Amino acid sequence: MMSLSRPGALAAALGMTLLACGGAQAQTRTLYIGMNGGNMEKTFTQAVFGPFEQKYNVKIAVVPGGSADILAKAQAAKDKPQMHLMFLDDGVMYRAVGMGLCEKQKPNANLANLLPVAHIKDDMATGVTISVTGLAYNTKVYAEKGWAPPTSWLDLADPKLKGRVVFQSLPSSTFGLHAFLAFNQLKGGTDANVDPGFKAWPSTIGPNVLEYISNSAKISEMAQTGEAALFPYTPTQSTILKSKGVPVEYVQPKEGAIVLMVAQCVIANNTEPQLAQELAAYLLSPQAQALALENGNYNPTNTKVQVSGPAATEQARMNGFVKAARAVDWDEINKNRAVWNTRWSRTIER
Structure with a gap:
Protein backbone atom coordinates (compact mmCIF):
# COMPACT_ATOMS: atom_id res chain seq x y z
CA MET A 1 0.00 0.00 0.00
CA MET A 2 1.29 3.45 -0.89
CA SER A 3 2.11 5.69 2.07
CA LEU A 4 0.66 9.20 1.79
CA SER A 5 3.01 10.62 4.39
CA ARG A 6 5.51 11.68 1.77
CA PRO A 7 4.61 14.82 -0.31
CA GLY A 8 5.45 13.07 -3.55
CA ALA A 9 3.15 10.16 -2.80
CA LEU A 10 0.34 12.53 -1.85
CA ALA A 11 0.75 14.47 -5.08
CA ALA A 12 0.74 11.25 -7.09
CA ALA A 13 -2.43 10.05 -5.37
CA LEU A 14 -4.12 13.39 -5.93
CA GLY A 15 -3.16 13.27 -9.57
CA MET A 16 -4.65 9.81 -9.93
CA THR A 17 -7.87 11.04 -8.30
CA LEU A 18 -8.11 13.98 -10.69
CA LEU A 19 -7.51 11.68 -13.64
CA ALA A 20 -10.25 9.38 -12.42
CA CYS A 21 -12.66 12.31 -12.06
CA GLY A 22 -11.71 13.58 -15.49
CA GLY A 23 -12.28 10.10 -16.89
CA ALA A 24 -15.72 9.95 -15.31
CA GLN A 25 -16.61 13.29 -16.87
CA ALA A 26 -15.31 12.12 -20.22
CA GLN A 27 -17.67 9.16 -20.03
CA THR A 28 -20.76 11.36 -20.22
CA ARG A 29 -22.81 9.79 -22.97
CA THR A 30 -24.93 11.50 -25.59
CA LEU A 31 -28.36 10.38 -26.72
CA TYR A 32 -29.61 11.66 -30.07
CA ILE A 33 -33.33 12.23 -30.53
CA GLY A 34 -34.96 13.25 -33.80
CA MET A 35 -37.85 15.71 -33.45
CA ASN A 36 -39.38 18.86 -34.84
CA GLY A 37 -37.25 21.95 -34.41
CA GLY A 38 -38.64 25.31 -33.33
CA ASN A 39 -40.92 25.37 -30.31
CA MET A 40 -40.78 21.62 -29.67
CA GLU A 41 -36.98 21.48 -29.69
CA LYS A 42 -36.79 24.58 -27.49
CA THR A 43 -39.34 23.28 -24.99
CA PHE A 44 -37.84 19.84 -24.58
CA THR A 45 -34.23 21.03 -24.57
CA GLN A 46 -34.75 23.85 -22.10
CA ALA A 47 -37.44 22.40 -19.84
CA VAL A 48 -38.00 18.65 -20.20
CA PHE A 49 -34.71 16.83 -20.73
CA GLY A 50 -32.86 18.36 -17.74
CA PRO A 51 -34.00 16.00 -14.94
CA PHE A 52 -33.16 12.93 -17.03
CA GLU A 53 -29.77 14.30 -18.06
CA GLN A 54 -28.86 14.99 -14.43
CA LYS A 55 -30.05 11.62 -13.17
CA TYR A 56 -28.17 9.58 -15.76
CA ASN A 57 -25.24 11.93 -16.44
CA VAL A 58 -26.08 12.11 -20.14
CA LYS A 59 -26.49 14.80 -22.76
CA ILE A 60 -29.54 14.71 -25.01
CA ALA A 61 -28.95 16.24 -28.43
CA VAL A 62 -31.80 17.02 -30.81
CA VAL A 63 -31.60 16.16 -34.49
CA PRO A 64 -34.18 18.64 -35.81
CA GLY A 65 -36.48 18.05 -38.74
CA GLY A 66 -40.01 17.31 -39.83
CA SER A 67 -41.42 13.82 -39.47
CA ALA A 68 -40.64 12.86 -43.06
CA ASP A 69 -37.04 14.10 -42.68
CA ILE A 70 -36.47 12.22 -39.43
CA LEU A 71 -37.98 9.04 -40.86
CA ALA A 72 -35.68 9.29 -43.89
CA LYS A 73 -32.63 9.71 -41.64
CA ALA A 74 -33.62 6.69 -39.56
CA GLN A 75 -34.23 4.57 -42.64
CA ALA A 76 -30.93 5.56 -44.24
CA ALA A 77 -29.05 4.54 -41.08
CA LYS A 78 -31.13 1.44 -40.30
CA ASP A 79 -28.12 -0.87 -40.20
CA LYS A 80 -26.09 1.50 -38.03
CA PRO A 81 -28.48 3.90 -36.28
CA GLN A 82 -27.21 7.39 -35.53
CA MET A 83 -30.22 8.29 -33.35
CA HIS A 84 -31.58 6.61 -30.24
CA LEU A 85 -35.16 7.88 -30.20
CA MET A 86 -37.36 9.71 -32.65
CA PHE A 87 -40.54 11.78 -32.44
CA LEU A 88 -42.85 11.48 -35.45
CA ASP A 89 -46.42 12.45 -36.24
CA ASP A 90 -48.56 9.41 -35.54
CA GLY A 91 -49.26 8.52 -39.16
CA VAL A 92 -45.55 8.58 -40.01
CA MET A 93 -44.82 6.59 -36.85
CA TYR A 94 -47.11 3.79 -38.03
CA ARG A 95 -44.97 3.64 -41.17
CA ALA A 96 -41.75 3.59 -39.13
CA VAL A 97 -43.00 0.65 -37.09
CA GLY A 98 -43.98 -1.18 -40.27
CA MET A 99 -40.49 -0.60 -41.65
CA GLY A 100 -38.89 -2.28 -38.65
CA LEU A 101 -37.22 0.91 -37.39
CA CYS A 102 -38.59 0.71 -33.84
CA GLU A 103 -38.13 -1.68 -30.95
CA LYS A 104 -40.88 -2.50 -28.46
CA GLN A 105 -40.84 -0.32 -25.39
CA LYS A 106 -40.13 -2.23 -22.22
CA PRO A 107 -42.80 -2.39 -19.51
CA ASN A 108 -42.77 0.65 -17.24
CA ALA A 109 -45.17 2.21 -14.76
CA ASN A 110 -46.15 5.05 -17.11
CA LEU A 111 -47.54 2.85 -19.87
CA ALA A 112 -50.58 1.90 -17.81
CA ASN A 113 -51.62 5.54 -17.47
CA LEU A 114 -51.59 6.47 -21.16
CA LEU A 115 -54.70 7.27 -23.16
CA PRO A 116 -55.75 4.18 -25.16
CA VAL A 117 -55.01 5.91 -28.49
CA ALA A 118 -51.41 6.55 -27.33
CA HIS A 119 -50.53 2.85 -27.50
CA ILE A 120 -49.29 2.23 -31.03
CA LYS A 121 -48.86 -1.33 -32.29
CA ASP A 122 -48.63 -2.96 -28.88
CA ASP A 123 -46.27 -0.24 -27.61
CA MET A 124 -43.82 -0.42 -30.44
CA ALA A 125 -44.37 3.33 -30.21
CA THR A 126 -46.27 5.58 -27.81
CA GLY A 127 -47.90 8.97 -28.02
CA VAL A 128 -45.98 11.66 -26.12
CA THR A 129 -48.29 14.60 -26.77
CA ILE A 130 -51.80 14.72 -28.19
CA SER A 131 -53.63 17.44 -30.05
CA LEU A 260 -53.05 14.32 -34.00
CA MET A 261 -50.35 12.79 -31.84
CA VAL A 262 -46.62 13.13 -31.76
CA ALA A 263 -45.34 9.67 -30.92
CA GLN A 264 -41.95 8.39 -29.84
CA CYS A 265 -40.16 5.17 -30.52
CA VAL A 266 -36.88 3.66 -29.40
CA ILE A 267 -34.88 3.07 -32.56
CA ALA A 268 -34.05 -0.57 -33.13
CA ASN A 269 -30.42 -1.63 -32.73
CA ASN A 270 -29.31 1.73 -31.34
CA THR A 271 -26.01 2.01 -29.48
CA GLU A 272 -27.55 2.71 -26.04
CA PRO A 273 -30.54 0.35 -25.83
CA GLN A 274 -31.05 0.44 -22.07
CA LEU A 275 -30.57 4.18 -21.72
CA ALA A 276 -32.84 4.83 -24.69
CA GLN A 277 -35.55 2.73 -23.05
CA GLU A 278 -35.15 4.70 -19.83
CA LEU A 279 -35.52 7.97 -21.75
CA ALA A 280 -38.67 6.72 -23.49
CA ALA A 281 -40.16 5.78 -20.11
CA TYR A 282 -39.25 9.19 -18.64
CA LEU A 283 -40.88 11.06 -21.53
CA LEU A 284 -44.16 9.31 -20.70
CA SER A 285 -43.97 10.28 -17.03
CA PRO A 286 -46.26 12.83 -15.37
CA GLN A 287 -43.17 14.89 -14.51
CA ALA A 288 -41.88 15.16 -18.08
CA GLN A 289 -45.30 15.72 -19.62
CA ALA A 290 -46.22 18.38 -17.08
CA LEU A 291 -43.02 20.24 -17.96
CA ALA A 292 -43.88 20.02 -21.67
CA LEU A 293 -47.37 21.35 -21.01
CA GLU A 294 -46.29 24.18 -18.72
CA ASN A 295 -43.45 25.35 -20.94
CA GLY A 296 -44.67 24.62 -24.46
CA ASN A 297 -48.43 23.91 -24.37
CA TYR A 298 -47.86 20.27 -25.32
CA ASN A 299 -50.91 18.38 -24.13
CA PRO A 300 -50.09 15.15 -22.25
CA THR A 301 -51.03 11.58 -23.10
CA ASN A 302 -50.45 10.47 -19.51
CA THR A 303 -53.76 10.78 -17.65
CA LYS A 304 -52.01 11.32 -14.31
CA VAL A 305 -50.49 14.69 -15.24
CA GLN A 306 -51.58 17.38 -12.79
CA VAL A 307 -50.84 21.05 -13.33
CA SER A 308 -52.32 24.31 -12.09
CA GLY A 309 -53.02 27.81 -13.36
CA PRO A 310 -52.96 28.58 -17.11
CA ALA A 311 -51.52 25.13 -17.89
CA ALA A 312 -54.51 23.44 -16.24
CA THR A 313 -56.88 25.63 -18.25
CA GLU A 314 -55.09 24.70 -21.47
CA GLN A 315 -55.13 21.01 -20.53
CA ALA A 316 -58.90 21.06 -19.91
CA ARG A 317 -59.49 22.89 -23.19
CA MET A 318 -57.36 20.43 -25.15
CA ASN A 319 -58.93 17.40 -23.50
CA GLY A 320 -62.31 18.69 -24.61
CA PHE A 321 -61.09 18.98 -28.19
CA VAL A 322 -59.57 15.50 -28.12
CA LYS A 323 -62.70 13.93 -26.65
CA ALA A 324 -64.75 15.23 -29.58
CA ALA A 325 -62.16 14.28 -32.23
CA ARG A 326 -61.90 11.27 -34.51
CA ALA A 327 -58.87 9.00 -34.76
Missing part, protein backbone atom coordinates in the same frame (compact mmCIF):
# COMPACT_ATOMS: atom_id res chain seq x y z
CA VAL A 132 -56.12 17.73 -32.90
CA THR A 133 -56.24 19.17 -36.38
CA GLY A 134 -59.09 21.59 -36.93
CA LEU A 135 -59.25 25.05 -38.47
CA ALA A 136 -57.63 28.37 -37.68
CA TYR A 137 -58.80 31.67 -39.07
CA ASN A 138 -57.33 35.13 -39.41
CA THR A 139 -59.25 37.20 -36.86
CA LYS A 140 -58.14 40.49 -38.41
CA VAL A 141 -59.35 39.55 -41.90
CA TYR A 142 -62.65 38.20 -40.60
CA ALA A 143 -63.24 41.31 -38.49
CA GLU A 144 -62.46 43.65 -41.38
CA LYS A 145 -64.82 41.74 -43.66
CA GLY A 146 -67.53 41.48 -41.01
CA TRP A 147 -67.55 37.69 -41.36
CA ALA A 148 -68.74 35.37 -38.61
CA PRO A 149 -66.07 32.92 -37.41
CA PRO A 150 -65.96 29.59 -39.28
CA THR A 151 -67.73 26.60 -37.72
CA SER A 152 -67.34 23.74 -40.20
CA TRP A 153 -64.84 21.97 -42.41
CA LEU A 154 -67.13 22.99 -45.26
CA ASP A 155 -66.25 26.64 -44.62
CA LEU A 156 -63.07 25.90 -46.58
CA ALA A 157 -65.38 25.77 -49.62
CA ASP A 158 -67.27 29.01 -48.91
CA PRO A 159 -67.13 31.11 -52.13
CA LYS A 160 -66.37 34.28 -50.17
CA LEU A 161 -62.96 32.79 -49.38
CA LYS A 162 -61.86 32.53 -53.01
CA GLY A 163 -58.08 32.98 -53.00
CA ARG A 164 -57.98 33.26 -49.20
CA VAL A 165 -57.49 29.61 -48.13
CA VAL A 166 -54.02 28.21 -47.53
CA PHE A 167 -53.82 24.43 -47.58
CA GLN A 168 -50.97 22.15 -46.60
CA SER A 169 -49.95 19.75 -49.35
CA LEU A 170 -51.28 16.22 -48.90
CA PRO A 171 -47.99 14.40 -49.64
CA SER A 172 -45.99 16.34 -47.06
CA SER A 173 -48.34 17.47 -44.30
CA THR A 174 -50.41 15.66 -41.69
CA PHE A 175 -52.51 18.82 -41.25
CA GLY A 176 -53.44 18.78 -44.92
CA LEU A 177 -54.15 15.06 -44.94
CA HIS A 178 -56.37 15.37 -41.89
CA ALA A 179 -58.38 18.21 -43.40
CA PHE A 180 -58.77 16.35 -46.68
CA LEU A 181 -59.97 13.20 -44.89
CA ALA A 182 -62.48 15.24 -42.87
CA PHE A 183 -63.81 16.84 -46.07
CA ASN A 184 -63.85 13.47 -47.83
CA GLN A 185 -65.94 11.98 -45.01
CA LEU A 186 -68.49 14.79 -45.31
CA LYS A 187 -68.74 13.95 -49.01
CA GLY A 188 -69.46 10.29 -48.26
CA GLY A 189 -65.94 8.87 -48.28
CA THR A 190 -63.99 6.82 -45.75
CA ASP A 191 -60.35 6.43 -44.76
CA ALA A 192 -60.19 3.63 -47.33
CA ASN A 193 -62.15 5.40 -50.09
CA VAL A 194 -61.17 8.97 -50.95
CA ASP A 195 -62.84 9.16 -54.36
CA PRO A 196 -65.64 11.44 -53.07
CA GLY A 197 -63.12 13.95 -51.73
CA PHE A 198 -61.02 14.01 -54.89
CA LYS A 199 -64.08 14.34 -57.13
CA ALA A 200 -65.61 17.18 -55.12
CA TRP A 201 -62.41 19.17 -54.57
CA PRO A 202 -62.14 21.01 -57.95
CA SER A 203 -65.59 22.57 -57.57
CA THR A 204 -65.53 23.25 -53.82
CA ILE A 205 -62.32 23.94 -51.87
CA GLY A 206 -59.99 24.00 -54.85
CA PRO A 207 -60.99 27.44 -56.23
CA ASN A 208 -60.48 28.99 -52.80
CA VAL A 209 -56.88 27.85 -52.33
CA LEU A 210 -54.34 30.61 -52.74
CA GLU A 211 -51.38 28.32 -52.23
CA TYR A 212 -50.59 24.71 -51.38
CA ILE A 213 -47.67 24.77 -48.93
CA SER A 214 -45.27 21.94 -48.15
CA ASN A 215 -45.33 22.65 -44.41
CA SER A 216 -46.90 25.08 -41.98
CA ALA A 217 -43.85 27.30 -41.50
CA LYS A 218 -45.27 29.84 -43.98
CA ILE A 219 -48.56 30.20 -42.11
CA SER A 220 -47.23 32.82 -39.71
CA GLU A 221 -46.02 35.09 -42.50
CA MET A 222 -49.12 34.62 -44.64
CA ALA A 223 -51.43 35.29 -41.68
CA GLN A 224 -49.56 38.45 -40.79
CA THR A 225 -49.81 39.79 -44.35
CA GLY A 226 -53.50 38.88 -44.52
CA GLU A 227 -53.03 36.41 -47.39
CA ALA A 228 -54.13 33.43 -45.28
CA ALA A 229 -57.68 33.79 -43.97
CA LEU A 230 -58.50 30.14 -43.23
CA PHE A 231 -56.32 27.03 -42.99
CA PRO A 232 -56.07 23.62 -41.28
CA TYR A 233 -54.21 23.99 -37.99
CA THR A 234 -53.97 22.85 -34.39
CA PRO A 235 -54.90 24.56 -31.10
CA THR A 236 -51.29 24.36 -29.91
CA GLN A 237 -49.84 25.99 -33.01
CA SER A 238 -52.57 28.62 -32.94
CA THR A 239 -51.71 29.45 -29.32
CA ILE A 240 -48.03 29.77 -30.23
CA LEU A 241 -48.80 32.16 -33.11
CA LYS A 242 -51.13 34.22 -30.94
CA SER A 243 -48.37 34.57 -28.33
CA LYS A 244 -46.25 36.14 -31.09
CA GLY A 245 -48.94 38.65 -32.03
CA VAL A 246 -50.23 36.84 -35.12
CA PRO A 247 -54.02 37.39 -35.46
CA VAL A 248 -55.26 33.79 -35.49
CA GLU A 249 -57.82 31.79 -33.54
CA TYR A 250 -58.44 28.05 -33.48
CA VAL A 251 -61.90 26.66 -34.25
CA GLN A 252 -63.10 23.14 -33.54
CA PRO A 253 -65.23 22.18 -36.57
CA LYS A 254 -68.72 21.18 -35.53
CA GLU A 255 -68.28 17.83 -37.30
CA GLY A 256 -65.25 17.10 -35.09
CA ALA A 257 -61.52 17.52 -35.45
CA ILE A 258 -58.96 14.79 -36.19
CA VAL A 259 -56.69 13.36 -33.48
CA VAL A 328 -58.21 7.97 -38.36
CA ASP A 329 -57.28 4.47 -39.51
CA TRP A 330 -53.55 4.85 -40.17
CA ASP A 331 -53.09 1.25 -41.32
CA GLU A 332 -55.66 1.78 -44.07
CA ILE A 333 -54.32 5.22 -44.94
CA ASN A 334 -50.68 4.17 -45.18
CA LYS A 335 -51.67 1.28 -47.44
CA ASN A 336 -52.95 3.80 -49.98
CA ARG A 337 -50.98 6.94 -49.19
CA ALA A 338 -48.51 6.68 -52.08
CA VAL A 339 -51.34 6.33 -54.59
CA TRP A 340 -53.19 9.28 -53.06
CA ASN A 341 -50.06 11.42 -53.13
CA THR A 342 -49.58 10.78 -56.83
CA ARG A 343 -53.24 11.48 -57.55
CA TRP A 344 -53.06 14.70 -55.53
CA SER A 345 -49.99 15.91 -57.39
CA ARG A 346 -51.53 15.13 -60.78
CA THR A 347 -55.06 16.40 -60.22
CA ILE A 348 -54.98 18.98 -57.42
CA GLU A 349 -51.59 20.73 -57.43
CA ARG A 350 -50.95 20.42 -61.14
